[in-house]
């Protein structure tokens with residue numbers, strides 16, 4: 460503004476001076492002096508004005524950078540608080556889960572108000588009972604075996620999609636073979652026996668069409684019931700009577716359904732398993748860093764018996780199975796390589812991952828979309844890129860297990 464005002468003013472001054480010289484009187488000289496003085500004063504004020512503007516600009520710049528600093532430290536604070544809240548909520552959920560488990564074990568309470576000591580006593584008793592029950596299970600099933608190596612491989616057949624699952628019903632006396640091809644379908648194929656399944660031209664004994672679709676490759680059949688993940692639900696497990704395809708029970712597995720169980724099999728969110736102790740389900744939980752969580756289910760009602768958080772990661776895992784309450788996790792690469800067992804988790808805490816050597820599968824490039832252990836046969840039924848294969852496993856006595 461001052462820059463534009465100055466030339467205008469000078470022009471006006473020149474015109475004035477010109478007319479003043481023409482008159483040439485002493486009064487005019489006085490006027491000139493007066494005008495010069497005014498000119499100097501105005502220039503001074505102009506300077507002052509310019510300096511003030513500069514000062515204000517500097518101040519507003521300082522202020523805005525200060526505000527920017529405040530905003531960024533505020534957002535830092537906010538994310539810190541958020542992560543703390545997240546952490547607390549994870550811990551609260553874990554405690555709730557533990558409480559829920561204990562509450563289930565406490566007999567129905569008639570008095571709402573209960574002495575703290577009494578409550579503690581009851582919790583102790585419930586825990587003791589749980590330990591006893593666990594020990595009983597262990598003894599009943601003579602479950603003192605641990606995996607020592609995977610001995611041999613037999614390629615049984617090549618049928619169906621590149622991804623799928625096949626297995627026998629592990630309950631005693633059952634020879635039926637089940638095949639669920641693909642990662643989503645409503646069909647279950649039944650074969651009379653392994654021998655019949657192996658025949659190249661074998662037609663299934665029975666084709667069961669369910670009124671809904673299953674999803675993934677984590678299904679099992681146990682005592683004639685199919686346990687599967689219902690398609691289009693994050694975490695619903697169905698128990699289906701295969702005689703007539705009716706759903707006899709269902710449950711929502713807490714915490715499951717947000718991550719694939721194994722990063723190399725992105726379509727499987729729930730992996731069911733059967734071992735000497737009964738029915739299990741394996742899932743990956745984002746709240747435990749994406750690590751695997753194993754849950755023992757009641758095979759009758761699908762109620763959760765107990766849940767264990769393992770330190771086995773789902774990243775680069777392609778499958779897992781349980782043997783005598785120990786989880787064995789199989790890892791591979793995205794491109795298909797040699798499968799290895801690199802992590803295990805024993806619910807009885809007698810076998811430790813860090814002390815166990817890596818177990819290699821027989822030398823062959825593989826890409827397993829499912830692996831199911833059969834506790835009676837001591838064999839793994841696997842689906843390897845469209846091939847149905849069987850691995851024999853060698854076990855050793857695990858004398859670390861003591862009944863408590």
Ligand SMILES: *[C@@H]1O[C@H](CO)[C@@H](O)[C@H](O)[C@H]1NC(C)=O
Nearest residue numbers: 619640641643644645646648
């Ligand atoms: C479902 O499975 C049956 C038998 O394995 C197969 O013939 C059919 O093509 C499958 N359907 C889909 C949509 O994959």
Ligand SMILES: *[C@@H]1O[C@H](CO)[C@@H](O)[C@H](O)[C@H]1NC(C)=O
Nearest residue numbers: 700701702703704705706707
């Ligand atoms: C399905 O079969 C089971 C066992 O045979 C039976 O108890 C049940 O009533 C049957 N359900 C239907 C809907 O037919």
Ligand SMILES: *[C@@H]1O[C@H](CO)[C@@H](O)[C@H](O)[C@H]1NC(C)=O
Nearest residue numbers: 620621622642723724725828
């Ligand atoms: C089979 O699973 C792999 C991941 O393990 C996936 O990349 C591939 O697309 C799947 N194939 C089919 C036909 O679904």
